[in-house]
Structure formats: C-alpha cells, structure tokens
Amino acid sequence: MTESLAPPSVRPGLLRRLWRFVWSPSGSIALGVLVAAGFFVGIVFWGGFHWALEMTNNEQFCISCHEMKDNVYAEYTSSPHFQNHSGVRATCPDCHVPKEWQYKLVRKIQASQELWGHFVTGSIWTREKFVDRRIELASHEWRRMKTTDSRECRNCHAFDSMDFTKQETRAAKQHQLAVDTGKTCIDCHQGIAHRLPQGGRDAYEAMLKTLASETAAAAPAK
Amino acid sequence: MRFLMFAAALGVAVLTFAIGSTAGPTAAEVRSLRNADPQVDLTPPDPARQDVHGRFDRAYRLQPPLIPHQIDRYQIDLKANQCLGCHDWSNAAKNGAPTLSMTHYLDRDGRQTDTVAGTRWFCNACHVPQAEAKDLVENTFKPSQSVR
Numbered sequence: 001m002t003e004s005l006a007p008p009s010v011r012p013g014l015l016r017r018l019w020r021f022v023w024s025p026s027g028s029i030a031l032g033v034l035v036a037a038g039f040f041v042g043i044v045f046w047g048g049f050h051w052a053l054e055m056t057n058n059e060q061f062c063i064s065c066h067e068m069k070d071n072v073y074a075e076y077t078s079s080p081h082f083q084n085h086s087g088v089r090a091t092c093p094d095c096h097v098p099k100e101w102q103y104k105l106v107r108k109i110q111a112s113q114e115l116w117g118h119f120v121t122g123s124i125w126t127r128e129k130f131v132d133r134r135i136e137l138a139s140h141e142w143r144r145m146k147t148t149d150s151r152e153c154r155n156c157h158a159f160d161s162m163d164f165t166k167q168e169t170r171a172a173k174q175h176q177l178a179v180d181t182g183k184t185c186i187d188c189h190q191g192i193a194h195r196l197p198q199g200g201r202d203a204y205e206a207m208l209k210t211l212a213s214e215t216a217a218a219a220p221a222k
Numbered sequence: 223m224r225f226l227m228f229a230a231a232l233g234v235a236v237l238t239f240a241i242g243s244t245a246g247p248t249a250a251e252v253r254s255l256r257n258a259d260p261q262v263d264l265t266p267p268d269p270a271r272q273d274v275h276g277r278f279d280r281a282y283r284l285q286p287p288l289i290p291h292q293i294d295r296y297q298i299d300l301k302a303n304q305c306l307g308c309h310d311w312s313n314a315a316k317n318g319a320p321t322l323s324m325t326h327y328l329d330r331d332g333r334q335t336d337t338v339a340g341t342r343w344f345c346n347a348c349h350v351p352q353a354e355a356k357d358l359v360e361n362t363f364k365p366s367q368s369v370r
Binding site for chain 2: 173191195
C-alpha cells in the first residue's frame with residue numbers, strides 16, 4: 001500500500017535495483033577486467049556444472065535411493081561385473097550412462113523423470129511395485145542398448161579386441177556368428193548384471209518388433 | 223640388332239619361367255639356414271581354452287545326460303530359465319544345441335505341452351556339468367550292463 005502512494009522518485013526495491021545493476025553498462029570497470037573476470041567465473045561455473053554432473057554419476061549417488069540399493073544393486077553385487085578374477089569393476093554409470101558428452105547429457109536430462117518417480121509418484125517405492133514394473137523398465141534399457149548397438153558394453157567389450165581362441169568353444173562360435181550376422185551384445189546378453197524378469201525373452205522380442213515397425217514407419221517420411 | 227636383343231631377352235625370360243614352373247625346388251630340398259627340417263605339421267593347435275572335450279558316456283541307462291559346458295552364470299529360477307534359450311525345442315536348431323527330451327513336455331497328468339513342463343523347469347535338479355573329478359568317497363557302483 002505504501003509503495004503505490006509513494007512519489008515516483010522513490011528508491012526502487014532491492015530486486016529491481018539488482019536487476020538494473022546487472023543489465024546497465026559498466027561506467028567505471030575496464031572491458032579487459034570484465035572479460036578476465038568473466039573468463040574465471042566461467043571456469044568456475046563450467047567446472048561446477050561438470051562436478052555436479054559427475055557427483056550424480058557414480059554408484060554412491062545411484063544407491064542413495066532405496067529403489068536402486070535394495071533391488072538392482074543387490075542383484076548386481078553377485079554378478080561378474082561387480083566381482084571377478086581380474087578385479088575390473090563396471091559400476092552403474094559405466095553401463096547405464098553414455099560416456100560421450102552429447103549422449104550423456106541427453107540421458108541425464110531423461111533421468112530427471114526418475115527423480116519424479118522417486119519423489120512424487122513413488123512408482124517403484126516398494127519391492128512389489130518394482131517387480132510389477134520390472135519388465136517395462138528392463139525393456140527400456142534393452143531398447144536403449146539395441147538402438148545404440150550396445151554402445152556402453154563396447155566401451156570395454158569390443159569384437160576387435162576379442163581373442164576368440166581364448167574363449168569357450170561355444171562362446172567363440174556364437175561371437176563369430178554375431179559378427180557375421182550383425183548382432184549386438186544385448187541381443188543375447190540380457191540379465192547379466194541383474195536378474196531376468198518373468199517373460200523376459202518375449203518382452204525382448206516384442207521390443208524388437210516395436211522398434212522394427214517404428215523404423216519402417218519413419219523410413220518413408222525421410 | 224635391337225630386335226635381336228629384345229627377342230633374346232624374351233627368350234631367356236620365357237625359358238626361366240618354364241624352368242621355374244616345371245622344376246621348382248621340392249620341399250625336401252629346401253633347407254633353412256640352420257639345416258632345420260621345414261616340413262612342420264601345419265594343423266592348427268587346439269584353442270587355448272577347450273572346454274568341450276566331447277560328451278561323457280552315461281554311467282547307467284537312466285542317468286540324466288551330463289552338461290558339457292559351464293552353467294554357473296545361467297539364471298534358473300522362478301522367473302527365468304536361461305538354459306531354454308538354446309535347449310528349448312523352439313531354439314535348439316538355430317543354436318546347434320541338443321533339444322530337451324520330449325518327456326520334458328509332458329505335464330504331470332501326461333498331457334503334451336508346447337512349453338517345458340513345470341515339473342521339469344529346474345534343469346540342474348537332475349543335470350550337472352560334467353567334470354573329470356575324483357570320487358569323494360570310495361564307490362563300488364557298477365552299471366547294470368557290467369554286472370549282467
């Protein structure tokens with residue numbers, strides 16, 4: 001009430017003054033100083049951005065939610081990706097978050113939906129809810145890996161660096177077949193770090209069909 | 223003159239080729255610098271890791287066949303059975319794997335089913351990986367054939 005009665009020459013509010021200060025040209029600071037200061041502030045902000053990105057991109061962050069810790073992480077701890085003869089470990093983001101910056105950023109933005117699920121809807125809050133939705137969640141991951149030719153697997157496992165003669169006889173045969181027929185890792189290796197849900201194979205086939213029909217629908221448009 | 227030289231060179235070349243192709247040195251004549259016999263066996267060595275050395279015979283007629291490969295990473299539980307990915311009748315041919323016995327597609331009332339019977343779900347209840355292992359305790363078991 002007092003503001004509307006005050007004469008127009010009165011001092012504006014704090015926010016307004018700050019806004020004007022930020023957006024009016026500097027009268028006394030040299031351009032070089034501004035550029036230099038902007039450069040260093042830029043380093044701090046850009047570094048901070050990446051620091052925050054990395055902070056949310058490690059196992060400790062993933063299992064800070066009970067949904068991950070009690071279900072998928074618990075299963076993963078008995079898989080060879082957690083413990084094996086050579087002592088190399090693949091943690092959650094090694095498989096589930098792309099390494100390349102552009103894909104990584106897209107995935108991190110998509111992951112905000114997972115925050116919604118955790119804090120608002122609680123979509124997999126209990127074991128029962130998780131088990132009910134598991135086939136859908138698994139299908140998402142299978143689809144992601146199929147469409148990227150199992151990019152995250154291939155950060156470590158590349159056909160080029162495989163010595164088929166050192167593999168099990170069956171494995172060598174199947175891998176050669178996979179190279180020849182253009183298969184990707186996830187086509188055979190499902191449920192390697194987490195338990196397979198019921199009807200997993202059928203769900204995978206269904207995902208492949210959806211993918212094929214989507215590509216078929218998208219092809220004539222181009 | 224130039225033509226003659228060309229003809230001579232051509233003749234020598236043809237002759238050398240003819241001799242080379244008809245009377246090349248045989249393998250027996252080839253000697254290495256240290257007089258080693260180059261007649262080495264050229265069959266490729268076995269793969270470094272050969273896990274399938276053929277299947278073991280059954281010790282008795284009704285023995286469930288042994289598994290000639292590792293199974294420790296396969297999930298066999300209430301939700302999934304990864305053995306069936308290769309051994310189910312619908313996948314066996316394309317994976318070059320033996321099909322389940324058709325007795326495994328009979329439910330407990332003797333009806334034929336298209337999917338493996340629930341009573342046969344847990345493969346490793348009867349089938350175990352084969353291994354060349356010593357008897358843990360002394361065993362005098364003899365298959366029926368040998369005592370007949």
